[in-house]
Amino acid sequence: MKIVATPELINIPEIRFANLLDEDPLGEEFWKHWLGAMRYRKLRRHFSALSESGALATELSARADKQGPTLATHDARGMRRDRVVQHPDYHELERLAYGRGIVGIKYDAAFLAQHREVRHLAGFGAGYYFAQSEIGLYCPICMTDGVGRVLERRPAGTQTPLYETTIAHLAASDLENLWQGAMFLTERQGGSDVGANTVTATRQGRRWLLNGDKWFCSNVAADAILALARMPGGAPGTKGLGLFLVLRQEPAGNSGTIRIQRLKDKLGVRSMATGEVTFENTVAHLVAGENEGFKQMAEMLNLSRLYNAVASVAGMRRALLEALKYGAGRNAFGHRLDELPLWRAAMADLVAEHLGIFTLVFETVRALDRSDNGDDQARKLLRIAIPMAKALSGKLAVFAVSEAMEAIGGNAYIEESILPRLLRDCQVLPIWEGTTHILTLDALRAIQKEGSHEALFARVRLALSRVRAFDTGPLRARLDDDIGRLEMLLKRPVESQQREARQWLESVGRTFTLALLLENAMHRSLQRPCLAAYKRLFVRPAGVMPVCHGDPAGLADTETVLLRSAIRNE
Ligand SMILES: Cc1cc2nc3c(=O)[nH]c(=O)nc-3n(C[C@H](O)[C@H](O)[C@H](O)COP(=O)(O)OP(=O)(O)OC[C@H]3O[C@@H](n4cnc5c(N)ncnc54)[C@H](O)[C@@H]3O)c2cc1C
Structure with missing residues (x-):
């Protein structure tokens, strides 16, 4: 006899969405x-x-x-x-x-x-x-x-x-006229150290020709590609790089000079083609020459790092949405999952983390708007806020999607769920567009060369000055602590600065997030969730980066012992 499964017996909620804005x-x-x-x-x-x-x-x-x-x-x-x-x-x-x-x-x-x-x-x-x-x-x-x-x-x-x-x-909306973009920077010898790039640009009459290999080229079949290449006789490092626009169809036949050697077999983001490319006398148009090429590329990196941060909060949001819907329709021990205290507490932490990083990332987006419209203070803020938002959100996305997967349980480990794909896709977010380390060092450079921390502290203070009827004392103390730790850090030798910078960035990122939550909480319709997230995040350890309760520089002597002990040394 066939047993007809009732919804209670199946106990697996069916989750479908018609419009993701309606869910939010x-x-x-x-x-x-x-x-x-x-x-x-x-x-x-x-x-x-x-x-x-x-x-x-x-x-x-x-x-x-x-x-x-x-x-x-x-x-x-x-x-x-x-x-x-x-x-x-x-x-x-x-x-x-x-x-x-x-x-x-x-x-x-x-x-x-x-x-x-x-x-x-x-x-x-x-x-x-x-x-x-x-x-x-x-x-x-x-x-x-x-x-x-x-x-x-x-x-x-x-x-x-x-x-x-x-x-x-x-900008075309019809696919026939659309030219999609790409950015080919990374070469085989390394992606972080762009100054080591070897693809060459040579001049032939009025034309520029590119030659050499690019190792990671996403959207590899793109029509409009920005590429960095070493200028003839150019200085070593990033200074000697020019920025070029390569158009697949201009001049005609240019496409044939862009050899796609193979496609990468990736962990995630598998719908999109990432390939290895060789330029073979590829005609290119100079956008910015020596001393300017890399700087001009920063315009793209600023935007692409923000895209990365938005993708991170988007991945987190989808994972949370799936888990919360599931928890409302799945029973265990005679209760819905979202009635079980430990499940609720874990999910509340994730929702708070998402809300926090959402406000941080979109404050950075808003700063880009202000900066593009001539606000110099916003421009300074962006120099530190972009690497911070990208670094913190990328790490958090992997953690949050993994937690949400576990909150759903085994069914989220199966490919019929979106969670496996989300987890694989999110894992690239801390890597491409600059790894967490590289962004941390970028933030440190922005502090030392441009004093961008002043703009950050000013923005936190501005947020706090807008807060009414709420004790901001503890958060002000936290800001003072971050300021004090930065002053100490900047007095240390370079090696110690680098060791400690990541932890400091995490800490000040949390302070900034908390200030933004309070600022947004002053708006009536946002008040309750923002204050709730503030309360949880204030007492949670900041994010997922290594938290060290001692002095990281004081532990430097343990590095060699541990690193050498873990592998056979020749
Ligand atoms: C799926 C995918 C698609 C990609 N698409 C593109 C693309 O379209 N265009 C493009 O140009 N690139 C692309 N990349 C490349 C990506 O940007 C690089 O992988 C990334 O910048 C890191 O470079 P790398 O892999 O060469 O690592 P490396 O630069 O070799 O770094 C290795 C490790 O060392 C660390 N490290 C390096 N320097 C330091 C330092 N000074 N201090 C501390 N730690 C350090 C890094 O954080 C990293 O953990 C893509 C990568 C992936 C995975």
């Missing part, structure tokens, strides 16, 4: 607060469209991930013609994202005329809902926007019509 009333309160209710009403259609795309993407992404891209190297006549073949669902994802203006709106004249001062907040806010399903394609989206930004902000005197045409293609 608190998110909507933030958008209203930050954008202004009137403006948000005007922009809501855009948010809603990409949030619907996010929901629709769930199944498409699962298939595009399982049946990832392949490389076809020859045509039917045996001629070498490298092409990346994508699953049709990936193209559908492209339509759901680019086709609904995920990049295009940020370059749209009518949008900019009304909303320039919130260009990035609106763009990242809506994109956040798409990224909750598809972190793979969010990378090409990031780079398409990033190439557009670099070309928009190229040095004066390079106003070529070609760049204007390229920007128009990057």
Whole structure:
């Protein structure tokens, strides 16, 4: 006899979404607060469209991930013609994202005329809902926007019509006209140490030609690629690098000079093609030459690191959403999971962590808007806030998705759930666009060269000055402690500074987060969740980086012993 399973017997809630914005009333309160209710009403259609795309993407992404891209190297006549073949669902994802203006709106004249001062907040806010399903394609989206930004902000005197045409293609919403972007920096010998790059640029008449290998090239079949290459006779290190735009179809046949050697077999972000490339006399257009190339590239890195941070909070958000829905429909020991004290406590910590890092990341996005509109203090703040937001959110995403997976249990370990893909995808977020170490050192450089910590402390104080009817004393004490520790750190030898910097960044990042939670809590509709998150995060150890209760520099002598003891030494 066949037993008919009743819902109580199955005990596995079915989780489906039609629109991810509809699942996020608190998110909507933030958008209203930050954008202004009137403006948000005007922009809501855009948010809603990409949030619907996010929901629709769930199944498409699962298939595009399982049946990832392949490389076809020859045509039917045996001629070498490298092409990346994508699953049709990936193209559908492209339509759901680019086709609904995920990049295009940020370059749209009518949008900019009304909303320039919130260009990035609106763009990242809506994109956040798409990224909750598809972190793979969010990378090409990031780079398409990033190439557009670099070309928009190229040095004066390079106003070529070609760049204007390229920007128009990057912003296109119809896939036929769209040129997607990419950024080829990393070479085989190392990604962090960009100054060691060896791909060369040579001049041939009025043209520039690139030669050499790039080792990690995401969105490898992109139409508009920014690449760093060593200028003829250029200085060693990053100073001698020029920044070039490579267009696949301009001049005709250029595509054939960009050899795709192979596609990477990656842990995650598998829907999107990452390859190894050789430039073979590839025609390139100089965007910024010696001494300027790497600096100009920073425009792209600033944006791409923010995309990375938004992808991190998006991945966390999706994992939480899945776990909370599951906990409301799954029973254990005669109770729903979300009634069990330990389960509730663990999830409350995760929701608090998400809320905290969400405010930090989007404050950084808002600072980019302020900076682009001429606010110099915001520009200084960004120098430290971007590496901080990227570093902290990337680590937190991996931790949070892993916790959410466990909170669901075995069913989240199975590929029918989105959690395995989220975990694999999120694992790249602390690595690409600069590892946590590299970002920590970047923040340290920003402090030492540009005094960017002053802008950060000023922003924390400003937030605290806006807080009413709440004792900010403990947080002020925490800020003083961070300031004192930085003063001590900066007096230490360079090696000790580096050892301690990561822990300091984590600590001050938490202080900044707490201040932002309090500031947002002053808005009535955000008050209760922000104060609740503040309370939890104030007493939680800061994030997931190593926390050392002693003096890290004092432990330096243990490093050699431990590192040598762990492997056979020749
Ligand atoms: C899926 C994927 C896609 C990618 N796509 C692109 C792309 O499209 N374009 C592109 O240009 N790159 C891309 N990358 C490369 C990525 O940006 C690099 O992997 C990253 O920057 C790190 O470089 P690396 O892997 O060479 O590690 P390395 O630079 O060799 O570093 C190895 C380790 O040493 C640490 N380290 C290095 N220097 C220091 C230091 N001074 N102090 C302390 N620790 C240090 C690093 O933190 C890291 O843990 C991609 C990578 C992945 C995984």
